[in-house]
Amino acid sequence: MPTETGRDGARAPRSPLTERRKAETRRTIARAACELFAERGAAGTTAEEIAAAAGVGLRTFYRYFRYKEDAVEPVLAEGANRWLDLVAAGPPGLPDAGALEAVAVRALAPDDAEGVEAMERTGGLLRAAAGDPALEAVWARVNLGAERRLAAALTGLAPDADPLRIRTLAAGAATAIRVAIEQWSAAPDGPTHGPGSPSDLVTATMRTLTGGSPGTAGR
Structure with a gap:
């Protein structure tokens, strides 16, 4: 303490x-x-x-x-922490890409006013960060931290799994989420739900990594 x-x-x-x-x-x-x-x-x-x-x-x-x-880091980390908490609360065993996709969709589809506001705040910040090296560095740091915490969460769920598989799965999933959020934030009027929303885009990015199949990465 x-x-x-x-x-x-x-x-x-x-x-x-x-x-x-x-x-x-x-x-x-x-x-x-x-x-x-x-x-x-x-x-x-x-x-x-x-x-x-x-x-x-x-x-x-x-x-x-x-x-x-540096002051924006806590806000950027909030979304990552929400997703990581959902992953860590999953059943024992290494989740496959389908399970990670489902969790990512859930985390990026806010169902309350506060969640929508947080998503819009992130979008506005990322638009401001475009071309700003200092803000881009903070965003990169947040994503690297999320990737490492995801690897730790996956290790906790599957302590006997191959560390290389865990690191690769964590890196791929974290990148898919980052790209989806960046793609969404590039459109000032991007929707928070439905086609073109973060949850819609993360489905596309996750499946791109697995060749269109949502359930292969953990096998």
């Missing part, structure tokens, strides 16, 4: 409330950064403006993020 220093200098566990508050502050800053970047671009936005929009001081901003572009 994370710790903090008490008055006597001893290291005491941080309370769950403290951790939740920190996570919420981080999320608030991240959402403010996403909205400003989508509207003005990263080059047209300062850390001071992000902090003001989030209702925090500049010192607080830099307590959480080293650079202004």
